């Protein structure tokens with residue numbers, strides 16, 4: 001399983017989480033990445049943890065004030081990027097453009113989606129991975145794998161029907177190793193989570209409990 005920790009705009013210490021994620025990944029052998037604010041990418045990447053951007057824009061170099069350039073996040077040390085997160089929705093053409101921009105910059109891509117139908121559409125655009133995250137469960141206490149196991153299974157099926165090579169992750173409300181294991185049993189090959197680590201009093205302990213059953 002791949003564990004991608006999205007720090008969103010939470011008031012956590014990105015270096016503390018990144019260092020803990022690096023150490024827990026090293027100790028457990030589980031792949032863990034951290035996705036901080038764009039301004040923190042370089043500092044987070046310097047810890048040695050696998051680092052992802054939270055978003056890239058569809059444009060390349062040029063007159064695009066305020067854009068998050070895929071080449072710039074790659075230069076800062078990012079190895080991948082989320083695209084179309086539930087809290088950063090894009091139009092279809094811009095999702096397609098952002099995937100192409102990320103690929104030009106050598107970034108791995110994960111396109112987020114609300115439901116299995118959107119997962120199928122996202123998979124058709126050829127990202128490396130897709131992630132199903134029901135908005136109603138994001139930030140809550142109940143894991144998507146428990147509250148709505150069918151949505152994970154249907155997302156896996158929807159992606160496979162379009163392109164077998166696209167990995168499927170799930171997220172929302174995941175906070176325990178049991179949640180991660182259940183997501184794996186449903187066919188997901190990774191999880192996205194945020195509050196379970198970013199808002200934890202002890203992010204390292206939270207990460208250790210996530211990888212415990214793996």
Ligand SMILES: O=C(CO)COP(=O)(O)O
Pocket residue numbers: 006085133137138139140171172173174192193194195196
């Ligand atoms: O949006 C998410 C990850 O990208 C999920 O957030 P929570 O883990 O806080 O539910």
